[in-house]
Amino acid sequence: MTKNATRIHAIVWLHLLRLWRYKFSFLNNILTIILWLTIFVLGALMFIPKEQWSLMAPIALWGIIMWQFLSTSVWYIGGWTWFFVSQGFVEEHLLTNTSPAPVLVGRALVGLTITVSSSLLVALVFTGLTGPEVLLVDNILYVALGLVLLCTMTISYGLYLAALSFRIGIPGTLLDIANFVSFILGGLAVPLSKLPPQLRSIALIIPYAHPAEIVRYGVRGLEPYLGLETEILVSTIVALAMATIAYLLFKYILRHVRRYGVRAIGRM
Numbered sequence: 001m002t003k004n005a006t007r008i009h010a011i012v013w014l015h016l017l018r019l020w021r022y023k024f025s026f027l028n029n030i031l032t033i034i035l036w037l038t039i040f041v042l043g044a045l046m047f048i049p050k051e052q053w054s055l056m057a058p059i060a061l062w063g064i065i066m067w068q069f070l071s072t073s074v075w076y077i078g079g080w081t082w083f084f085v086s087q088g089f090v091e092e093h094l095l096t097n098t099s100p101a102p103v104l105v106g107r108a109l110v111g112l113t114i115t116v117s118s119s120l121l122v123a124l125v126f127t128g129l130t131g132p133e134v135l136l137v138d139n140i141l142y143v144a145l146g147l148v149l150l151c152t153m154t155i156s157y158g159l160y161l162a163a164l165s166f167r168i169g170i171p172g173t174l175l176d177i178a179n180f181v182s183f184i185l186g187g188l189a190v191p192l193s194k195l196p197p198q199l200r201s202i203a204l205i206i207p208y209a210h211p212a213e214i215v216r217y218g219v220r221g222l223e224p225y226l227g228l229e230t231e232i233l234v235s236t237i238v239a240l241a242m243a244t245i246a247y248l249l250f251k252y253i254l255r256h257v258r259r260y261g262v263r264a265i266g267r268m
Contacts, residue, residue, distance in 0.1 A: 011106040019110055026114065033068070033118040034125075055220075057130040062143075062219050063189035065119045066150055066212055070182060072111030073154035077104050078161025085166065090262050094254075101250040104162050108155050142218030142228075149211040149235040156242035163246070163253040166262050187212050192225035200225070207242065210235040 019026060084090065084100065093100050126134045137143050183189050185202050187209030192200055203209045204225075213224035213231045224231040 008102070011103055012109065014103070015106045015109045019113065026110075029114055030118045030121070033114070034121045057126055057134045058136075058219050059191070059216060059222075060189070061123060061126045061134060062215055063183070063212075064122055065115070066147075066188045066208070066215060067183045068115045068119060069111075069147070069150055070154045070157070070188070070208065072115050073108070073158035074161065076111035076114070077107045077155065077158030078165065080104070080107055081162045081165040085262055090166070090257065094258065099250065099254060100162075100166075101159065101247070101254075104159060105155060107158075108151070112151075137219045138221045139218045143215050144218075145232070146211040146214035146218060146235070149214070149239045150208060152239040153207050153211065153242050156239075156246040159246040160249060163249045166253050166257060182206060182208050191216055191222055193223075207235075207238045210238065 081104070084104070089103075090100055093103060123135060185199060186206040187195070187203040192203055192209060192213060195203055210226075210231050213222075213226070214228070214235060216222045217224055217228055217231075226234065
């Protein structure tokens, strides 16, 4: 087994082992998310005529699922850095010639596990309210493509927060300004064509709107605002650009850390 393969195996094992050891915290996180999302769902459905539930429920369900991808990247990558730094893990990994970036990317396994588990329970709530038809999708391949591109963007965003946290000593979650804003303005909850023109102009420059349009096309065949081919092209370019920026940003931050160290005082 090569060194890189050994490191990847160790990183995956680390996060899966932590997930098992903190299984009760894991369950508590899922239940908390479900309670909050259920309150949101029930509140939103109060303002929608019952005859429109079959049309709006799948869009709302997948909007919530996509927003969870963003939230878990913020909390389980960007927000986890305070623990990673305060325990001295940055220096420990650098001494073994292992970049902290892959370790933080590995946190996506934890976030993905929580997202999938909570999404299944949210889907059960929607099924009870609107029927099993809410779970049907028109084209699973486009749904999968949109989610992969969205995951690439959100993981990159989580790495931005982590890198900035290393540099300025502030927990990544306190640096986040896009999480809740992206749910509405970022086109995760509402199709771009349904937004007012002023908000649509804002949503078009927020990266997450474009893979969200692909997901909605796969779920119910809603034509993307810019067209399907354009949205796929834009989403792919933006996802690759964000991943590249995350890689370069971490290289820059790690050069600073190797020279000046990383501040852990005040994180606990």
